[in-house]
Amino acid sequence: MLEVKNLKLFYGDNEALHGINLEFKDKQITALIGPSGCGKSTLLRTLNRMHDDNQNVRIEGLVSLDGKDIYQKDTDLLDLRKNVGMVFQQPIAFPMSVYNNVAYGLQVAGIKDKAALDAAVEKSLKQAALWDEVKDMLDKSGLSLSGGQQQRLCIARALAVEPEILLLDEPTSALDPISANKVEETLVSLKGKYTMVAVTHNMQQAARISDWTAFMMNGDLVEYGKTKEMFISPKEQRTDDYLNGRFG
Amino acid sequence: MKQKYEELLGRSITGISITIICILVFSILYFVGAKGISMFVSGDGSIVDFLTGTQWDPGDGLVGALPMLVTSLMVTLTSALIASPLALILAIYVSEVSESKLAQFIQPLIEVLVGIPSVVYGLLGLEVFVPMVRNAFGGTGFSILTGVMVLTLMILPTVTSLMIDGLKAVPKHYRTASLALGATQLQTINRIVLKAARPALLTAIIFGMTRAFGEALAVQMVIGNVLVMPGSLLSQGSTLTSTLTMGIGNTILGTLPNNALWSLALVLLIMALFFNILIRLVGRGGDN
Numbered sequence: 001m002l003e004v005k006n007l008k009l010f011y012g013d014n015e016a017l018h019g020i021n022l023e024f025k026d027k028q029i030t031a032l033i034g035p036s037g038c039g040k041s042t043l044l045r046t047l048n049r050m051h052d053d054n055q056n057v058r059i060e061g062l063v064s065l066d067g068k069d070i071y072q073k074d075t076d077l078l079d080l081r082k083n084v085g086m087v088f089q090q091p092i093a094f095p096m097s098v099y100n101n102v103a104y105g106l107q108v109a110g111i112k113d114k115a116a117l118d119a120a121v122e123k124s125l126k127q128a129a130l131w132d133e134v135k136d137m138l139d140k141s142g143l144s145l146s147g148g149q150q151q152r153l154c155i156a157r158a159l160a161v162e163p164e165i166l167l168l169d170e171p172t173s174a175l176d177p178i179s180a181n182k183v184e185e186t187l188v189s190l191k192g193k194y195t196m197v198a199v200t201h202n203m204q205q206a207a208r209i210s211d212w213t214a215f216m217m218n219g220d221l222v223e224y225g226k227t228k229e230m231f232i233s234p235k236e237q238r239t240d241d242y243l244n245g246r247f248g
Numbered sequence: 249m250k251q252k253y254e255e256l257l258g259r260s261i262t263g264i265s266i267t268i269i270c271i272l273v274f275s276i277l278y279f280v281g282a283k284g285i286s287m288f289v290s291g292d293g294s295i296v297d298f299l300t301g302t303q304w305d306p307g308d309g310l311v312g313a314l315p316m317l318v319t320s321l322m323v324t325l326t327s328a329l330i331a332s333p334l335a336l337i338l339a340i341y342v343s344e345v346s347e348s349k350l351a352q353f354i355q356p357l358i359e360v361l362v363g364i365p366s367v368v369y370g371l372l373g374l375e376v377f378v379p380m381v382r383n384a385f386g387g388t389g390f391s392i393l394t395g396v397m398v399l400t401l402m403i404l405p406t407v408t409s410l411m412i413d414g415l416k417a418v419p420k421h422y423r424t425a426s427l428a429l430g431a432t433q434l435q436t437i438n439r440i441v442l443k444a445a446r447p448a449l450l451t452a453i454i455f456g457m458t459r460a461f462g463e464a465l466a467v468q469m470v471i472g473n474v475l476v477m478p479g480s481l482l483s484q485g486s487t488l489t490s491t492l493t494m495g496i497g498n499t500i501l502g503t504l505p506n507n508a509l510w511s512l513a514l515v516l517l518i519m520a521l522f523f524n525i526l527i528r529l530v531g532r533g534g535d536n
Contacts, residue, residue, distance in 0.1 A: 048428065082430040092425040095444045105429035108439065154425070161430060 001026060002047065002084075002165055002195060007061035009042060009051070016042050018219045019061065024165075024212075029187065029196040031210035031227065033203065035242070038216040040199045044167050047197065048084035065165070083111065085158030089170040093142030093148035098134050101142040101153055105161035120160050127193070128156035129186045148179020152186055157196075165244060166190070168198040174204065184209050203243060207231050215239045251503035273514035277517070282515025287311065287507040297340025298511060304475045304491070306348040306505035313512060315477040318331060322478060323392060323467065324460045331407055332453045339411035346439055355412060373398035378470055385482055390472035393481040398466050403456035410455055432492035450530045458523040462516065464489035488512050 002024040009017040017039050024030050032040040042051075049070060051057040063070050070080055082105065094101050102121045111117060121138070125131040130152040134145070142153055151171060158166060168187070172180035187196060188209055200206050206213055206227065213227040215236075223239045225229060234240045287293045293311035301312020338358075342351045369405070377397045382389030418441050426436040464487075472484025473494060486494075492512050499506035 050424070050428065053427075078430045078432065081428055086425075086428040088421060088425060088428075090421055092419075092421050094422065094426070094440055104426070104439070105431070108426075108431040108435045132516065157429065 283510035343415035370469035411454035
């Protein structure tokens, strides 16, 4: 169970998130939507502490995973990031073979058993709906795959370390519509196994794949609810304006 | 109409420039090539003697260039061997430990060092390394080792600077993605960054070797300039380039001693081309 309570984030003196309260539902997809600069990507990155390397960032409030504050001093950052996987906007296949791309997270964790790696690679690629396309070319460079395949490779890579949560930062915005569609199908097929949080600029995508939607504006959470209800009858005027393109 | 004229003018200027450069390059290749083989064509010296002989005294018809070839390769490879790991460590520090103030200070410093003329490194070698080697190992202090020390110092900034550029060219999101999978910074550098930057890093090393192989002045000042087959790093020696610079002013155009030096120049040219092709091949390796 992933939850944020009164979460504030500062870039220097500038408050970018103004006390967010949000409970992400287990094993479902929550979409974070809102105009550019509203703080949705910033919020996503607090969930696996990707801001840690930026010394200019200060965080207040609580992010708890299974009842444990992930910003506590004794949190093992490497464990956290294995448990909370992340897929980025740009498909980032590493310059190595398809196999090693998927096995990377396990290899850096010190797993050397070939059989275990083989099994994890196959399972993850199957979950990411990429296995049939790459099973005969596991030794080929990950960079030789198409953009859509690379993005599913990134999903497989994140799944290989068996996370509980999968964070997706605009996972299809750099892809063509057909590849994007495949990635969406993959994400939908992962419901029930992983808790997913997806930042997206694409309203239709949010409507298609997500169960819950959080609408953000200027660092505030404006509305949070079931996707179906929110898209049909939003409670807030601002949400209504945004969903109907009357915004800005 | 005006656009057409500008287009024509632009094409003419670039066309003329390209033609001039091509003519220059081919002239140099032809001139050095023709001069370089004239000794073998005239029969004054044989190519077998040139490549395998160990006696160099063109005045007496002895044109064995092997000692110089060996010495040149020895100083080049040894200095690259010492400089490359040091450069890599420095480059990783500057490029990957970006938070540190020191790192931001080191890079401009290294770039200044790149621009220092080689004669300054030679002087430094003469004043610092020669006495150092003399005190440590005895003898005069002029030796291949001293040459290696000077060259190492000289190519270190070049190699480091190129390596920094190579590491910084690795997309930042490679690092982010690796960290997001639970890898440590060291693992990320080791498994991702160095791998992605490998062609650039190899190019940097080869570039350093090119510079070391072609350097005449700084080496000539400290190596002793004795034309014998080197027995060890502590022997005195003479490289291709230092022999050339020492000898070219003292020979008469068209004579065997002069032509023999041109043959050395041809070897240098061929090596330069070889290094160049190597850099291109290594660079291309990164595209796949």
